[in-house]
Amino acid sequence: NAGVTQTPKFQVLKTGQSMTLQCAQDMNHNSMYWYRQDPGMGLRLIYYSASEGTTDKGEVPNGYNVSRLNKREFSLRLESAAPSQTSVYFCAGSGQVSYNEQFFGPGTRLTVL
């Protein structure tokens, strides 16, 4: 089992460009999450999906959109990237292996110039 995988691992964008961060899990999790990690800020929830077909805003959703394509995949889209979105992005899943334990992917380091 690969667990939770994310692509790409690194990305550099120019201001105004768009991109999609991909996340997939093979652990049959019902819930999936997107976080951003900034120095000195801990992790902050961007969006989450409690089950296939549903998505909800988290703490910092502005500038992002998400798609729960199926039970395995949960993508995060930046329509018009801004330097404030420079961060490390983590995807996580929960709900199948161990209730309320989240399993994290390795992260995507995004730089917006």
Place this chain on the structure above:
Amino acid sequence: GNSVTQMEGPVTLSEEAFLTINCTYTATGYPSLFWYVQYPGEGLQLLLKATKADDKGSNKGFEATYRKETTSFHLEKGSVQVSDSAVYFCALDYGNNRLAFGKGNQVVVIP
């Protein structure tokens, strides 16, 4: 609102020293509490958890006790190793398995 506060600053200590990282929380009701660990270049992984007051979570020599009277969940380890060098995050579940994280503490263990 729901929030987690961790002590400020990195923690540097010698191998076999005693480690304590403080964590206090603000929440409605009695949420589940967690410690996650992040090794360099990796995602977070669960270290331990406690789901109700007075529960003690433990794993790999680390322990934390859910104290509702002081709204705390301090992490302790009696004898750290170099391999324990990582960033440690305290977190609480505020519903639908959504987590609120503290800012994290970098722990550096010197041989």
